[in-house]
Amino acid sequence: MRFSNFLLPLLFIALSGCKAQNSGSSDHPYTNHLINESSPYLLQHAHNPVDWYPWGEEALAKAKAEDKMLIISVGYAACHWCHVMEHESFEDTLVSNLMNEHFINIKVDREERPDIDDIYMTACQMASGRGCGWPLNSFALPDGRPVWAGTYFPKKEWTEVLEYFVKLRQEDPQKLEQFADDLTKGIQSSGLVALREEDQSFSDELLGQLTTAFLKTIDKKWGGRQGSPKFPMPNNYEYLLKEYHRTGNPENLEVVNTTLTKIAEGGIYDHLGGGFARYATDEAWKIPHFEKMLYDNGQLVSLYANTFKLTKNPLYEKVVTQTLDFIKRDMTSEEGGFYSSYDADSDGEEGKFYIWQATEIDSILGDEVVSDLFKEYYEVKPRGNWEESNILYIRKDAEKLAKDYNLSLPEFKEKINNARAKLFSAREQRIKPGLDDKILTAWNALMLQGYIDAYQAFGKEEYLEAALKNARFIMKKVKQADNRLFRNYKDGKTAVNAFLDDYALTAQAFISLYEVTFDETWLNQAKAFMDYATEHFFDEASGMYYYTSNLDPPLVARKMELTDNVIPGSNSAAARALYSLGLYFYDEVYLEKAKQMLHNIEPQIIENEFPSFYSNWLQLYVDIVRPPYEVAIMGEGYETLLHDIQTYYLPHAIFLGGKTEGSLELLKGKLVAGDNRIYVCQNKVCKLPVQEVERALELMEEK
Numbered sequence: 001m002r003f004s005n006f007l008l009p010l011l012f013i014a015l016s017g018c019k020a021q022n023s024g025s026s027d028h029p030y031t032n033h034l035i036n037e038s039s040p041y042l043l044q045h046a047h048n049p050v051d052w053y054p055w056g057e058e059a060l061a062k063a064k065a066e067d068k069m070l071i072i073s074v075g076y077a078a079c080h081w082c083h084v085m086e087h088e089s090f091e092d093t094l095v096s097n098l099m100n101e102h103f104i105n106i107k108v109d110r111e112e113r114p115d116i117d118d119i120y121m122t123a124c125q126m127a128s129g130r131g132c133g134w135p136l137n138s139f140a141l142p143d144g145r146p147v148w149a150g151t152y153f154p155k156k157e158w159t160e161v162l163e164y165f166v167k168l169r170q171e172d173p174q175k176l177e178q179f180a181d182d183l184t185k186g187i188q189s190s191g192l193v194a195l196r197e198e199d200q201s202f203s204d205e206l207l208g209q210l211t212t213a214f215l216k217t218i219d220k221k222w223g224g225r226q227g228s229p230k231f232p233m234p235n236n237y238e239y240l241l242k243e244y245h246r247t248g249n250p251e252n253l254e255v256v257n258t259t260l261t262k263i264a265e266g267g268i269y270d271h272l273g274g275g276f277a278r279y280a281t282d283e284a285w286k287i288p289h290f291e292k293m294l295y296d297n298g299q300l301v302s303l304y305a306n307t308f309k310l311t312k313n314p315l316y317e318k319v320v321t322q323t324l325d326f327i328k329r330d331m332t333s334e335e336g337g338f339y340s341s342y343d344a345d346s347d348g349e350e351g352k353f354y355i356w357q358a359t360e361i362d363s364i365l366g367d368e369v370v371s372d373l374f375k376e377y378y379e380v381k382p383r384g385n386w387e388e389s390n391i392l393y394i395r396k397d398a399e400k401l402a403k404d405y406n407l408s409l410p411e412f413k414e415k416i417n418n419a420r421a422k423l424f425s426a427r428e429q430r431i432k433p434g435l436d437d438k439i440l441t442a443w444n445a446l447m448l449q450g451y452i453d454a455y456q457a458f459g460k461e462e463y464l465e466a467a468l469k470n471a472r473f474i475m476k477k478v479k480q481a482d483n484r485l486f487r488n489y490k491d492g493k494t495a496v497n498a499f500l501d502d503y504a505l506t507a508q509a510f511i512s513l514y515e516v517t518f519d520e521t522w523l524n525q526a527k528a529f530m531d532y533a534t535e536h537f538f539d540e541a542s543g544m545y546y547y548t549s550n551l552d553p554p555l556v557a558r559k560m561e562l563t564d565n566v567i568p569g570s571n572s573a574a575a576r577a578l579y580s581l582g583l584y585f586y587d588e589v590y591l592e593k594a595k596q597m598l599h600n601i602e603p604q605i606i607e608n609e610f611p612s613f614y615s616n617w618l619q620l621y622v623d624i625v626r627p628p629y630e631v632a633i634m635g636e637g638y639e640t641l642l643h644d645i646q647t648y649y650l651p652h653a654i655f656l657g658g659k660t661e662g663s664l665e666l667l668k669g670k671l672v673a674g675d676n677r678i679y680v681c682q683n684k685v686c687k688l689p690v691q692e693v694e695r696a697l698e699l700m701e702e703k
Contacts, residue, residue: 034052038495048086051096054108070104070140074135075135076134080350082135084152095155098159110136116555118547119559120136123149124151132149137149141180146556147165206621207625211247221258222262223262228280245310245652260319264315266393267285267393277292278291291433294341297447301320310649324450337477346431353433354427356423357390365423369405371419379393439488441474442505444474447470448471456643467513467516471513501567510525518638530590547570562604572616575598576620578591578597586665628652631653631679631681632667634659634667638657678692
């Protein structure tokens with residue numbers, strides 16, 4: 001759908017967004033309706049001359065009462081181009097006057113309200129016939145039905161777009177009605193799936209075909225998906241790990257190792273402070289888009305920890321350790337919640353916090369030899385390796401470079417680590433990027449899972465303590481008495497009802513927390529979350545879950561999230577949580593619901609040329625074609641046995657047990673006083689118990 005010849009060229013993907021600022025000062029000439037919001041992104045715009053409203057009944061009622069079109073502008077706090085558009089247009093009084101006179105203007109934090117973002121992002125994609133990004137700027141009728149949407153616009157073009165819609169509304173309102181009808185029908189029909197009633201048939205052969213197609217999209221030299229920009233997409237490689245474990249095909253593990261090594265050596269990884277940027281703009285992971293997102297770091301911690309279990313690669317342990325140091329230092333609240341993101345910008349420049357001049361490094365390190373060694377290892381050039389500055393990344397082999405400097409490898413590492421520590425301390429004195437300190441439930445669940453996986457791999461009690469503190473935070477601050485969750489938390493306040501991903505990802509993390517503690521509180525709570533989600537999100541007609549609760553005020557469409565992207569899709573996460581709960585509680589209803597969901601989506605997976613967009617669904621597929629072992633560990637000394645066995649990569653096993661038999665059916669009759677036993681079961685049939693981890697692994701055909 002195209003509305004004007006000049007509009008189409010203005011549509012392009014803006015892969016980044018805005019910077020959060022403190023809005024508490026009274027020394028501002030303008031203050032709008034965002035001033036009482038908690039979102040850092042909304043507060044950034046609270047002193048724009050644009051009369052912004054948050055999404056809600058007040059703005060929508062005003063639009064209807066005054067018969068004005070809506071401008072719905074969506075972004076997020078770590079987004080560079082959102083910040084650019086704010087400075088160019090939303091801080092300009094002439095542009096703002098035009099917006100205020102003819103429109104009701106609504107600002108949306110896409111991270112707090114992904115449901116609204118999805119509606120108007122779909123409108124943008126349908127209107128442009130291509131991908132869209134943020135900032136997302138949508139024009140809608142007073143009832144919220146979109147008529148058109150685009151992304152970033154320079155000031156001149158934005159003014160032209162505004163004037164175009166003002167004129168069109170005055171001269172041909174019926175054309176806008178037609179646009180709205182067409183777009184709304186398209187949105188309502190998108191992202192839906194039908195119930196498949198034919199017999200289910202999940203096969204090894206299909207998995208093999210899909211994995212082959214998957215591997216064809218991978219960059220064998222640099223890892224990740226072919227081309228640029230490159231996003232880490234951790235769930236893709238979790239699937240390939242599981243397929244390697246299932247089939248033994250070395251190509252699957254080789255692809256994962258290449259990707260993880262190249263990411264860890266690239267500029268997308270923060271070599272001084274730990275943690276990962278959101279994506280790289282080039283194919284070699286060299287040039288990051290510098291914003292750091294919690295959801296990436298949580299999932300990448302899990303991926304590196306799980307791959308370490310298979311490979312014992314010390315690089316992966318270093319990456320996990322440094323990343324969790326970063327999370328603890330910079331992204332964890334006193335209450336145990338995890339913050340959302342760090343901006344790409346600091347002091348008005350993208351990446352300024354992270355880049356270096358060669359002369360700075362010389363000055364800080366002092367020792368000429370150490371400085372030369374550091375600069376050579378991290379590719380630091382006198383004239384810069386990126387826009388006349390230097391991003392730290394690794395291309396040289398450490399052992400060879402050590403020999404070139406007549407150093408042993410331990411001596412080389414000691415000098416590099418000391419230099420890193422000095423540069424990190426110096427960097428800490430710089431102006432830091434803006435922190436989005438809101439706490440999002442689904443993203444916290446991903447980081448919680450990361451801590452659990454790191455605890456399994458490395459056995460550090462501080463990781464388990466951080467996981468437990470976060471889980472208790474969720475229980476205390478964002479869970480309600482009826483098991484309803486809130487999406488967000490900041491400064492003691494919650495405001496947004498949770499979405500399906502909040503329930504599904506939290507349920508999965510709580511199941512994993514049970515597996516490392518054998519505290520049934522977490523397993524029972526996971527079940528309660530999924531029961532609540534089924535009551536309020538499930539669609540009987542399709543056998544799938546809506547993204548929004550039936551308690552939420554309706555938008556122009558109620559959509560389902562079906563594919564997996566940088567975060568696993570909420571339906572695939574729900575299906576995997578249900579499948580796990582069905583195994584633990586012997587609940588055939590849960591198991592069949594999960595299988596039906598996968599059966600419904602199967603045609604889309606087969607028909608899509610990029611099965612990587614269904615990687616979380618494919619992990620469920622692996623679980624179904626290869627039923628997992630149920631490993632019960634019983635007795636006073638269960639903790640040592642549990643830790644020892646979980647240092648192995650065992651994606652085809654669930655764990656249960658404890659010092660008592662608890663309430664789970666599978667544990668009945670398995671506790672023997674004064675004895676520690678491991679039971680390896682499958683489909684509720686158990687082999688003779690053993691007392692050594694090695695024997696249990698043999699029973700699972702691990703050795």
